[in-house]
Amino acid sequence: LSTDNARTGRSGSISSPPVQPDIAQKIDINPPKGTRDFPPEDMRLRNWLFNNFKEVSQLYGFEEVDFPVLESEALFIRKAGEEIREQLYCFEDRGNRRVALRPELTPSLARLVIQKGKSLPLPLKWFAVGQCWRYERMTRGRRREHYQWNMDIIGVPDVTAEAELISSIVTFFKRIGITASDVGFKVSSRKVLQEVLRGYSVPDHLFGRVCVIIDKMEKIPIDDIKKELRSAELSEEVIEELLQVLSVKSLEKLEEKLGTVGEALVDLKQLFSLAEKYGYADWIQFDASVVRGLAYYTGIVFEGFDREGKLRAICGGGRYDHLLSTFGGDDIPACGFGFGDAVIVELLKEKGLLPELSPQVENIVCSLDQDLRGAAAAVARILRQRGQSVDLVLENKPLKWVFKRAARINAQRLILVGSAEWQKGMVGVKILTSGEQYEVKVDELE
Numbered sequence: 001l002s003t004d005n006a007r008t009g010r011s012g013s014i015s016s017p018p019v020q021p022d023i024a025q026k027i028d029i030n031p032p033k034g035t036r037d038f039p040p041e042d043m044r045l046r047n048w049l050f051n052n053f054k055e056v057s058q059l060y061g062f063e064e065v066d067f068p069v070l071e072s073e074a075l076f077i078r079k080a081g082e083e084i085r086e087q088l089y090c091f092e093d094r095g096n097r098r099v100a101l102r103p104e105l106t107p108s109l110a111r112l113v114i115q116k117g118k119s120l121p122l123p124l125k126w127f128a129v130g131q132c133w134r135y136e137r138m139t140r141g142r143r144r145e146h147y148q149w150n151m152d153i154i155g156v157p158d159v160t161a162e163a164e165l166i167s168s169i170v171t172f173f174k175r176i177g178i179t180a181s182d183v184g185f186k187v188s189s190r191k192v193l194q195e196v197l198r199g200y201s202v203p204d205h206l207f208g209r210v211c212v213i214i215d216k217m218e219k220i221p222i223d224d225i226k227k228e229l230r231s232a233e234l235s236e237e238v239i240e241e242l243l244q245v246l247s248v249k250s251l252e253k254l255e256e257k258l259g260t261v262g263e264a265l266v267d268l269k270q271l272f273s274l275a276e277k278y279g280y281a282d283w284i285q286f287d288a289s290v291v292r293g294l295a296y297y298t299g300i301v302f303e304g305f306d307r308e309g310k311l312r313a314i315c316g317g318g319r320y321d322h323l324l325s326t327f328g329g330d331d332i333p334a335c336g337f338g339f340g341d342a343v344i345v346e347l348l349k350e351k352g353l354l355p356e357l358s359p360q361v362e363n364i365v366c367s368l369d370q371d372l373r374g375a376a377a378a379v380a381r382i383l384r385q386r387g388q389s390v391d392l393v394l395e396n397k398p399l400k401w402v403f404k405r406a407a408r409i410n411a412q413r414l415i416l417v418g419s420a421e422w423q424k425g426m427v428g429v430k431i432l433t434s435g436e437q438y439e440v441k442v443d444e445l446e
């Protein structure tokens, strides 16, 4: 211990604390700021949610993929002023490499598609459920990690892909009891903005940045939006026109504004017509103000929202036709969405739709005296070999304790190994739901 660790006793003399080599420093029992533990009860809810994500993905014929949580920082360096960039959880590793904990999954997916190259027959339909990270000042007390469900269709240029993705989310909502009166999707296309900007010959390289600024509408004062648009070299005239277009309330009005030829109208009309065919027309609405905050979207964008307006966006996505080529890959069209694990749980709480999930075990096995421990283990083995789950009591416990544990772990059946019965190759069985009890030969236990 260096002297500055030494305590100064009352006498003023320096004395070191008694050396206690293996008493660890008291560690912080909480997880790092902004992160969560998942004790059994929370893990049951998480598994319930993720199983619904995965079952819907499989229902739509998507294949599961995953990527490292740690990626090269370069994958996420975009110069469009995105919040996701400002909050990147990045650092230099011991090999002096700039790395980052992924803030989203799409760039990793793009990287893998390029890596696999021609060996992957298009279209690809991939899904992932992965933890994503951000580093923001804890002043805001928000979480620094969450899990995202992503579904992506790579290699399909038509809005039939977006229609399929929205359909999969509607299916997910229906499975967990959410209806079109609880949530909806605001749908628009960034091609609306693109047509306006091109109409005023604003250079294309400003497109992503302008979208990121406009995504902050309703989040920061309109004057700050205008200020940021000016700093992006937009003229007052363009700014006014942009804000005008963003307040358009219907496709018909948009057609009046933009005329019929633009791709934006064609895409949106086709999407709304497909929605009718899919049967989810009452879940979606055109809303020109939806742009989403990621720079790489190029076409249709959408976000799920709660109709009571109490929560942040539930999910969001869109078309990103040039992301792969910005990474040096071919110019393969793609679209996808991200669905976080936080807002949906808040919504389920609001709607009283959180499922009641309790632990499940089919059997609890215990021996009533010391030298029948081996017998109890043998009974557990037999049941487990038959695919039956068993909680084997591992210590000498009174029956009262066993009944209490059986109730807590929601065991369906109690198997008692007692010396008298065991002499006859029998065990005692008590069905804990009905209270029925009987004796049975061990090899007749099913």
Ligand SMILES: CC(=O)Nc1cnc2ccccc2c1
Pocket (backbone or CB within 6 Å): 103, 104, 132, 133, 134, 143, 144, 145, 146, 340, 342, 343
């Ligand atoms: C509501 C919530 O927890 N949002 C959240 C939490 N963690 C994140 C981590 C990375 C990117 C986005 C994130 C978003």
